[in-house]
Amino acid sequence: MRRIAPTLLFASLLSPLLVQAATLNVCTEASPDGFDVVQYNSLTTTNASADVLMNRLVDFDAASGQLLPSLAQSWEVSEDGLSYSFVLREDVAFHTTDYFSPSRPLNADDVLFSFQRMLDPAHPWHKTAPSGYPHAQSMQLPSLIKSIDKTGEHSLRFSLNRPDATFLATLSMGFASIYSAEYAEQLMQAGTPENLNNQPIGSGPFVFKRFQKDAQVRYSAHPSYFAGKPGVDNLVFAITPDANVRLQKLRRGECHIALSPKPQDVQAISGDNNLQSAHTAAFMTAFVGINSQHPPLDQPAVRQAINLAFDKASYLKAVFENSAEAANGPYPANTWSYASELPGYAHDPQKARGLLKQAGLADGFSTTIWTRPTGSLLNPNPSLGAQLLQADLAKVGIQAEIRVIEWGELIRRAKAGEHDLLFMGWAGDNGDPDNFLTPQFACASLESGLNFARYCDLRLDKLIADGKSTSDQAQRSQLYKEAQQIIQQQALWLPLAHPTAYALMRKQVEGYQVSPFGRQDFSKVRLVP
Structure with missing residues (x-):
C-alpha cells in the first residue's frame, strides 16, 4: 500500500487538470x-x-x-x-x-x-x-x-x-x-x-446538458458522432455580455475562447504570451434599419437625409477602431454582383437639411434610435454608436431619443415593426448575395419580420425573385445590381460597416477557425498542454 499510495495521490492531483483540459469554455455575448x-x-x-x-x-x-x-x-x-x-x-x-x-x-x-x-x-x-x-x-x-x-x-x-x-x-x-x-x-x-x-x-457533435439563462449553456461530446468524436469532452458557453469581462475571463483562464472582442482588445493581447487571436473578413453588414412604415420615415427624401447627415468615417474610427470597411450597401465589396458603381451617400449635412425642407420638415422632427445594451461583432460599442448618430441627426434638426433594449426583446419588437431607427446587423450564411436580399428586402420577409426596413416594392421583389430563378451568374449579377440601385435610391438602410471577425484564445487552443458567416464549429477544437 505504501508503494501504491503515492501513485494514487499523484493521479488525484492531476485529475482536476485533466478534467479541465477536456472542457472547452467559450465566452459568448448573449443568451x-x-x-x-x-x-x-x-x-x-x-x-x-x-x-x-x-x-x-x-x-x-x-x-x-x-x-x-x-x-x-x-x-x-x-x-x-x-x-x-x-x-x-x-x-x-x-x-x-x-x-x-x-x-x-x-x-x-x-x-x-x-x-x-x-x-x-x-x-x-x-x-x-x-x-x-x-x-x-x-x-x-x-x-x-x-x-x-x-x-x-x-x-x-x-x-x-x-x-x-x-x-x-x-x-x-x-x-x-x-x-x-x-x-x-x-x-x-x-x-x-x-x-x-x-x-x-x-445529431450534431455535442449533446445538450443544461441551460441557465444569462449564465451558461453546457454540452457534452457526442460519442457516436458520424464525423468523429469531438476533440473535447465538454463544451461550456459562458454567457458574458460585457466584452471587457470576456477579456478578463480569458486572461484568468476561465475561458479558452472569447467571441466578439472589441477591436482594442485585439491590440491589448498582442504582448501576452498566453493568448492568441484569429480573424477573417466577415460576410456581414452592420446597418441602421429605417422603418419605412413610420412617418415621416416613409418618405425617401427623409431616409436619404438621415444617410447624408451621418458622419460614417468618424463612426468607424470611434466604434470599430478602423477594423471594419465602410458599408455602401447590403453586402461586402468582395461579393459577386456587388454594385461598385453606386455612389452611396457622402457626409453632407447641408444637403440633408435641404432634403428635409423639401419633404416639408424644415423644422425637423422627432424619432427614436433603438440599440442593444451590450456589444457584439456587428455593434462593438452600442452606446457610443447611438450617441454619434443622435448627435449628427440633431445637427440637421432631427431629435432622436435613444432607447436601449435587451437583445431578446429588441429582436422580438423589431420583427413586429415597432422601431424607428434600429442598430442591427446581418450575416450571410453561404456567400450568396441573395442571402442578404431575400431575408432583408423581399415582401415575404415583412411577414417573417426579418425585413427591418419594413419595405415592400413589387419591382424590387421581382428583381430578387428573378435573380433566384436562373443559374446564370452573369444574369443574376445584373438583376442584383438593379436591386441594389433601388435599395440605395430608397435609402432603406443606413449602411455602416463590414467588420473583421475576431476571436481571442488561450494558447492551448488548436483547430478553431473564425467563420466569415459568424457560425461556430467546435467539433475539431483541441486543448493542448
Missing part, C-alpha cells in the same frame, strides 16, 4: 432565444443550437466556397432544376440523453418531419412555433417547395414549383437543421411539444 432554431433568426441562437447540436443535409465550406455532403452523402439535380434527390448517410446517430433514447439512426422520416413541420399549416407540429418560422417564410420555402417525397428508407426527393439557384445553399442554413421525428412524436404524445425548445435533441 440564445431557445434551442428550437427554426423559430428564431438571431446568430446567437444559431450558434448555441444549430451549430453544436444539429446537422443539415449539406454544409457550406467557406474556404472553398463549395457545398459539401453532410447528412446527405450525395444528391442529384434534374436538368430543369425542379427536382433535388438526396441519398442520406445510414450511420447517423441521434443524441441519447436522460429524456430520450433513440431506437434507430436518422432516416428519411426525420428529414420529412423537419421540413413539413415548417411548410404544412395542417402538420400537427406547425402551430408549436408561436411566432412562426421566420427564415423559412423569408426564404419563401412554403411557395417554393411543391412536395417532399420519401423514395426509400434513406432517400427522398424535393420537388420545386420553380427553379431556384439558391435552394441547395439555403439547405446549409441553420434553420434547415434536421430533427428527430421519433423524439418529436414522443413529445407530442406526452403533450409537451414545448420541450423541443428547452430539451433539444440533434
